[in-house]
Amino acid sequence: MGAEDLSDLLRELVPQVLGTLIRRYHDFDACEDALQEALLAAVNQWPAEGVPDHPRGWLVTVAGRRLVDQVRGEQARRRREATVVGRELPDARVEPAPDEPDPRDRDDTLTLLFMCCHPALTPASQMALTLRAVGGLTTAEVARAFLVPEATMAPRISRAKQRIRAAGTTFGLPEGEEYAARLGTVRHVLYLIFNEGYTASSGPDLQRPDLAAEAIRLTRGLHRFAPDDGEIAGLLALMLLTDARRAARADADGGLIPLAEQDRARWDTGMIEEGVGLVTDAMRRSPLGPYQLQAAIAALHVQAPRAADTDWPQIRFLYRVLCRIAPNPMATLNHAVAVAKTDGPVAALSMLSELESDDRMARHHRLVAVRAHLLELAGDAAGARENYLLAARRTTSLPEQRHLRTRAARLPPPDATP
Structure with missing residues (x-):
C-alpha cells in the first residue's frame, strides 16, 4: 500500500x-x-x-x-x-480492551459528528472540532485552514471539548426533536466547511481544495447513514455541483474568474452528473428544503452549455421560493442578481435596500460588490467604481481584492469625458 x-x-x-x-x-x-x-x-x-x-x-x-x-x-x-500522606485509596479495577473488538461494535462516526456540533459551541468551534475529530486533520492543519497559529487553535479546540464535557454530554445520538435540531446544525457546519474551502474568506488563495474535499467526504458519510434524508442529499448535490467548477474558477496566477467567463469544458462532468442525479431524486421523493433548492439552482447553472443559455427565469423563481421557506440575507442578495438578469438592474437595486439595514450584511463586502455590479449594468460607472473599490477594502481575500480592483479599473474615472 x-x-x-x-x-x-x-x-x-x-x-x-x-x-x-x-x-x-x-x-x-x-x-x-x-x-x-x-x-x-x-x-x-x-x-x-x-x-x-x-x-x-x-x-x-x-x-x-x-x-x-x-x-x-x-x-x-x-x-x-x-x-x-498515610491515606488509602479504594481499589479500582481497569479492564483492558479486548484484543479483538466486539463484532457488534458499530461505526460511531455519526455520533461523533453530532457531538462535535454540540449547541454549546460556537459555529467556529464546531467547524474546528469537526475537522479535528471527524475529519482527522491535525491541529496544525486545522490552524492553517483558519489562518491562525497552531498555538491559537490548540486551546480553542481544547476549550470546545471542555464545553462539551461541562454540558454533561453522553456519547450517543440525540433523539426526537433534539436529533432533528442537531442534524440541522451538522448539515450547516458541513456547509460552512465547504464554503470556506470553495471560496476562502481570507488569505492569499481563492480556494482551499482540501477543505472542500473534506466537507464532501464527510457529507458522503452522512448521506450513507441517512440515505432517505432529502436535505442531506441536497447538500451533497450542492457541494458536488459547485465544486465541479473549481478547475475553471481561477487563472494561472490564482486570480478569480467569474462564472460567466469560465471555460465550461474544464468543469467536472462526473461530479455534475452525480449532483444532478442526487438533487433530482431528492426533490422527487422528499419534502422541499433549502439545500435542495440551492442544489437545483447550481444544477441550472452547470447544465447551461453557455452563460447566455442560463435559465435565469427559473433561477429567479427558485430563489424566490428559497427566500420564502428559508429567508436569509445571502439568498436575498443572490435573488437580486437573478432579478437583474430577468427584469433589469434597477429592479434588482431596489431589493438591496432592505439588506443595508441587516446587521449581518450591512458591512459585508459581497453586498457592496453586487451593488457595484448592478450599478455598472445600469450605466452608473462612477457609482460602480466607488462600490467596487469599497468592496475591495472590505474583503480579506487577496484574490477577491485583486478582482474587484480590476473591475473598478476597467471603468472610466470620475473625470473622464465621453
Missing part, C-alpha cells in the same frame, strides 16, 4: 476509532492522544508488515491498551502519593 493510500485509509478510520474509544472510555482528550499513538504505530508498522485484516479493530486495540496503561499509571501514582 502506497503512502497516499495508507493516509486515505487512516483518515477514513479516524472518526470510527475515536468514536468507539470515546464510547468506551469517555475521556475525549485521552482518547485522542491514544488514537494518535495508535496511528503513529500503524504508519510505522503497516508498510512493512502489511495492513491487518481488521485495521479498525487493530487501531482500537492498540489505542485501548494505551488508555488502560495510562489509567493504571495514574492510579499507581495516586497510590504512591496517598501512601506518603
Whole structure:
C-alpha cells in the first residue's frame, strides 16, 4: 500500500476509532492522544508488515491498551502519593480492551459528528472540532485552514471539548426533536466547511481544495447513514455541483474568474452528473428544503452549455421560493442578481435596500460588490467604481481584492469625458 493510500485509509478510520474509544472510555482528550499513538504505530508498522485484516479493530486495540496503561499509571501514582500522606485509596479495577473488538461494535462516526456540533459551541468551534475529530486533520492543519497559529487553535479546540464535557454530554445520538435540531446544525457546519474551502474568506488563495474535499467526504458519510434524508442529499448535490467548477474558477496566477467567463469544458462532468442525479431524486421523493433548492439552482447553472443559455427565469423563481421557506440575507442578495438578469438592474437595486439595514450584511463586502455590479449594468460607472473599490477594502481575500480592483479599473474615472 502506497503512502497516499495508507493516509486515505487512516483518515477514513479516524472518526470510527475515536468514536468507539470515546464510547468506551469517555475521556475525549485521552482518547485522542491514544488514537494518535495508535496511528503513529500503524504508519510505522503497516508498510512493512502489511495492513491487518481488521485495521479498525487493530487501531482500537492498540489505542485501548494505551488508555488502560495510562489509567493504571495514574492510579499507581495516586497510590504512591496517598501512601506518603498515610491515606488509602479504594481499589479500582481497569479492564483492558479486548484484543479483538466486539463484532457488534458499530461505526460511531455519526455520533461523533453530532457531538462535535454540540449547541454549546460556537459555529467556529464546531467547524474546528469537526475537522479535528471527524475529519482527522491535525491541529496544525486545522490552524492553517483558519489562518491562525497552531498555538491559537490548540486551546480553542481544547476549550470546545471542555464545553462539551461541562454540558454533561453522553456519547450517543440525540433523539426526537433534539436529533432533528442537531442534524440541522451538522448539515450547516458541513456547509460552512465547504464554503470556506470553495471560496476562502481570507488569505492569499481563492480556494482551499482540501477543505472542500473534506466537507464532501464527510457529507458522503452522512448521506450513507441517512440515505432517505432529502436535505442531506441536497447538500451533497450542492457541494458536488459547485465544486465541479473549481478547475475553471481561477487563472494561472490564482486570480478569480467569474462564472460567466469560465471555460465550461474544464468543469467536472462526473461530479455534475452525480449532483444532478442526487438533487433530482431528492426533490422527487422528499419534502422541499433549502439545500435542495440551492442544489437545483447550481444544477441550472452547470447544465447551461453557455452563460447566455442560463435559465435565469427559473433561477429567479427558485430563489424566490428559497427566500420564502428559508429567508436569509445571502439568498436575498443572490435573488437580486437573478432579478437583474430577468427584469433589469434597477429592479434588482431596489431589493438591496432592505439588506443595508441587516446587521449581518450591512458591512459585508459581497453586498457592496453586487451593488457595484448592478450599478455598472445600469450605466452608473462612477457609482460602480466607488462600490467596487469599497468592496475591495472590505474583503480579506487577496484574490477577491485583486478582482474587484480590476473591475473598478476597467471603468472610466470620475473625470473622464465621453
